[in-house]
Amino acid sequence: MALGEGLDQSRTDWDRLDSMRDEDIDLSDIPEITPEMWKHAVLVEPDTTQQVTLRVKRSVLEYFKAGGKGYQTRMNQVLESYVRAQRTK
Incomplete structure (x- = not known):
């Protein structure tokens, strides 16, 4: 599955839940x-x-944007992961 694939597709029956x-x-x-x-x-x-x-x-920006909505959040998550890894060294 490609990055971001299926993010906008919900199988939840929201009308029934509402x-x-x-x-x-x-x-x-x-x-x-x-x-x-x-x-x-x-x-x-x-x-x-x-x-x-x-x-x-x-190329980095295009990669994250290809994942669709939320690409800035995903970029931030990668940066946060890097910071955590560096702090544990």
């Missing part, structure tokens, strides 16, 4: 959240982004 009442949702296979589970929970604040101007090779 028409469902909360009581109609089957929760039998979802475990109840216990106080023990919350004991180890960690609040993670979302990291803000900052707009920048960045020069990249045309």
Whole structure:
């Protein structure tokens, strides 16, 4: 599968879900959240982004754009992964 292929294709029947009442949702296979589970929970604040101007090779930009909508987010994810790898050295 190519990068971004199928991202815009949802197989979810959104009309059916929108028409469902909360009581109609089957929760039998979802475990109840216990106080023990919350004991180890960690609040993670979302990291803000900052707009920048960045020069990249045309081939790099074309590759990410070929994946469709969200290419800037994917580029940021690659950069974040690189930063994490460098910090663990």
